[in-house]
Amino acid sequence: MTAELVRGQNHPLPQARLEVRVSAGTPIVAGATLGDEQGKVRGVEWVAHPGAPTLPGLEVSKQAAADHRLAFDLDALPGTVHRVHVLLALPTGGGGPARFGAVAAPFVAVTGLDGAEIASYTITGLNAESAVVALELYRRQDAWKVRAVGQGYAGGLAELFADQGLPQAQQLAAGINEAVAQGLARSVAAPPRLPDGERTPPAASAPGSDQTHARPVSQGAAQVAADHVQPHQGTPGRPQPGSPYDGAGPQSGAAPQPDHAAGRSVPQEGHPGAPVRPDSAAARPATPGAGGPIDYSHPARQNVAPPPPPPPAAPGHSAQPVAGDATGWTMEERLYNQVWGMFEDLARATAAYRSAVDFADSRREQELDKALSDPRSRIGGQGDAVREAAQAKHAQLVDQARAALDRDLAQLMAESDVVEPALPPAYARWDNPVWHGYRVPMETPMAVRLGDLHLPESEGLRIPMLVRLPLERGLWIDSGRAGSRDGSLADADELRRLAMDTAVAHAARLLAVHPAGEFTVHVIDPAGSGASALAPLTQSGVLADPPAVGAAGVADMLARLIQRVDLVQMAVRGGAADSLPPDLDTAEQLLIVNDFPHGFDDRAVTQLRYLADEGPAVGVHLMMVADREDAAAYGPLLDPLWRSLLRLTPVPDEHLADPWVGHAWTYEPVTVPPGSQVLHQVLAHIAAARRAWNR
Template sequence: MTAELTRGQNHPLPRARLEIRVSAGTPVVAGATLGDENGTIHGVEWVAHPGAPVLPGLEVSRQAAADHRLAVDLDAVPDAVHRVSVLLALPVAGQGPARFGAVAAPFTAVTGLDGEEVASYTLTGLESESAVVALELYRRQGGWKVRAVGQGYAGGLAELLADQRLPEAHQLAGGIHEAVARGLARSVPAPPARTADGDRSRPAAPAHGPDHGTAPQGATGRVPSASPYDPPAAASGAQPADGQGEHGTQRPYPGGPAGADRPSAPAGGAIDYSHPRRQSAAPPPPPPAAPPAEPGRPARPVAGDATGWSMEERLYNQVWGMFEDLARTTAAYRSAVDFADSRREKELDQVLSDPRSRIGGQGDAAREAARERYEQLVSRAGEVLDRDVAQLLAEAEVVEPALPAAYARWDNPVWHAYRVPMEIPMALRLGDLHLPEADRIRVPMLVRLPLERGLWIDSGRSASSDGAVTDSHEMRRLGLETAVAHAARLLAVYPAGEFTVHVIDPAGAGTQALAPLAQGGVLAAPPARGAAGTADVLGRLTERVDLVQMALRGGAPDALPPGLDTSQQLLIVNDFPHGFDDRAVNQLRYLADEGPAVGVHLMMVADREESAGYGPLLDPLWRSLLRLTPVPDDHLADPWVGHAWTYEPPLVPPGSQVLQQVLAQVAAARISWHR
């Protein structure tokens, strides 16, 4: 029976091999410290964190995530260790919350490898703290116990580690946050979570146990009842404050199209992703009723069965619900296989530890029995996975044809009926994601608009996951073609005159790949070449960012120079760092950091290794961009359990003219708009 602990309570641990599961609702850093009988940490080698995740008897997550599973083997912990403290911290990088009081209370649980909970603790009462010691496992009279601690620190990880008397507390805290920042740079932007009743604006409490018998939400543990990705007060139905959500008063947004109103984010706060023109005159329409199912079978899936104010929003929530379902059911399968493997090892260890059963028929029978039990557990887990995957595959087959152009693949027939839209969509498809356990399912990777982060199309050799593409010139060509496809999508989903594309190609190496944009008449000007052209484009965009920022800070968003282009701006940079001096590099960093908030976005086609000559100067630039690849590669991670997802770019089918046809309509609409 699970012991639900309150702060200060303890509970005995009946076994040595455990998992500590964390559900926070927002990405957090999870780590652990090893302490002696006085709780003292004797050095950085006594701390497990994303940069050094494995210690004897302990393994923690390698990145910040909303859900964590920490593996603990108390029998393998060194004898000098008397305390294992589990710590949580909010990342310092990105646009996330800066204190635990701004998010739902994190939930922690100590479980066996079979998923059965031993003890749980919800960390309530946190306010200004950004780091907290959640649980403590400690030795007592020859056994181990768990204590609910909940000790928070407003000074963050550095203060927490210093309180445990670690001399290198500040240096280690900086190293941890650096490792986390590298991990966040490869994470898929976190979508809204999904509830068991189909409402994908809030997370659900997943099923427990190794089989996870009902819904596809497979990971065990509990998730808070509200999500930090929701608009303010969305979970309760209350009206958001002025300018904070989709129902509040709309204020002018100078970084967007002229005359367009968008909700503005508070200074220094997170970007508000609410739809710029969503109405609140009527309640959300109910999702369509599912066709009746055959007895004993699940209901047939329906496109748009999530909640939302429009079919577009319902499809968006449904897609990301599928993404979360697949992540969690895969996590459940992997956990069940790990449990079966550990159980087999334990049974074999017991057989080998007894000389009487080590050899002969008795030993062979024990080994065969352990093997059969292992196969039985793995087979049962595989059946559950197959069931959930089949259900998700059926859902994908009805959702994909129903997607609007902004969410659809280039081979979707919706592009044949394409017309330049009148409104900006909620999101854009940047590719597909899949896992090896469910290779048949391709989940669209949807990112909200306007873009919060710039894009980095990696043209390095490391972008090839299968090693099939090794020629550096070929990778540069594929990288630029991928960038052109992304830019064409952005141009296609924005209304006429509300999105402008600039290109910097210093050496003219991308002339052929850039032809669809350059010859299609959709660029603001021909691609800039040479040092002078590069300096001119960077100077104009940097000046635009400065002007809009000054207008916003001065409280006069309309006080902009006449003729200033207020549309969203995209700068494509090819073949970086060739042709860029130190001033140009600093301007790129400035645009990557400050541009998205005022409507200037960066898309770089570059090989990071080739920029190594600049040293660590460019590390913050790479981390601020979302890395995508021109070939399939498993470099992206989900925000729940940290799976390595294989990303596939949205390439135009060979021989298809859909991109040219779409750009022709965009160019015609652009000409009419300027008239």
């Protein structure tokens, strides 16, 4: 089944030899770049384009065309290559459209060599852009995936290549345009529109059309293409499910063609197994003697106009946002993908604004340096006039960038306003009314909310921080002063209390999103300093056993959990899961450790490190409430432990970065509103379900 991707979504690639098919309805240029694991760009010789169409493991079209087939052999790529970006651009100087906003939304599909679609993406939301990064094929743990990018550039290929760090961006873009101009007359033109609104089908082998299957070339040296994707100047927007695609009509031939409106393949008329319309040529008599005149129309041409697209938004207004407006099998999965898309959109919109401000600053400095380099221009009022003009231009550019950002933020805020109330308990804040109707779930969700994220330019917009389940890493609630924006003014005791309250809220949420009996919480509190914060857990009876105190309690708790890890590991490796002791708790385990390293000797520290490393794979997870400075005496011995944990803070802190442009995101924990009883009510439901399950 084809995966219909939205911007930012990824999908695994099941095979190494692939094609990327592009349909645009107008002649466009297709290309690709290679990148290493760090996104290092090393030269124009690692860019595949019409003037140089082959690189190790891939081949692109040699000219502009309305349809392309780009061939990839991922196994033939050099080992240093970890990313491949598929680029699309409108040719310049040919009298065609100058921006993607004036043409049909390009449609790209990743297929096998047999034509079966693996993933598809309709690139919507483009306006003034004339070049776009359509897809990214990337290597992750020896497996390849595809990600829908849709990153546009108003400055065309020159801006795109410059954004990828190529110093010869202008020269490369000019060379590509020259190569395209030489072959533009042979390119496949956009099919003309008929009076009834349909398009004529392009010929299967138009003269000069670049429709043959490209062949991957042998392996050789190649590296490049920056990983960081800088923003475009348009509004960040993800494709809406069911967006109309005004592309070329179906081609003749046996292979199914993409249904661009839905992003999936459908059989065409004349193809075995395809439905036959009553008004099609296949359903009409073939000869006059059979009861009617001969019909010379192409058997694959549609004889009726396509259904009208949904009504557009009112001028000057964005489409009304809808909760769950993303791909997925369930509403939970659609909401997860939508939240992820909002996160990426905010990252890219902010990057666009910051990039525009940096450009304005750089331009102002260049103009001032150029104008004032001559000492004569500094005399009299000429220098002042130059400074005022440069400053006015700078202010104009910054204001334009801020206006674009504000427009994007308004769209995201409107989307957040409809998404937040629709979130299920696993994704919702504690003040969401969904918790008032809470019931212990029957299935574990795909993710859980551990906080909110925002950027300085968008203080009012909070993006849920969703972490996939089961947890792949332990959690570290940083109780140190370094865990706050202004650690010098933070009270140490207050931070420790807040850190423990945060840990209890996270533990309660993890308990709440798991079915009864499938998640168990243990606590190590050597000095008993967390008794007050732990009261909701201890008093409700949701803990598997009382908190472990003292050195003996620490040793006993660690020994029991390590024994569980060892038994499950042996059973899994030996394929003998049935041999586990009948009294072994097979539920997911969470160990909360307070005030580390107090109460831990060297042996206990080693055991804790073992749990952090080996536990997650067999369902034993760690949540540490600790100040790293308290463990400074261990030196670098504990560095691997801290790195293995996801650091969270009890107060807002800028310590998380996104994978696209590396913004420093401000993390805020999801806390229970003061005076609210929602936590106690939820824990009471969990305790009752546990008692019923144990009976």
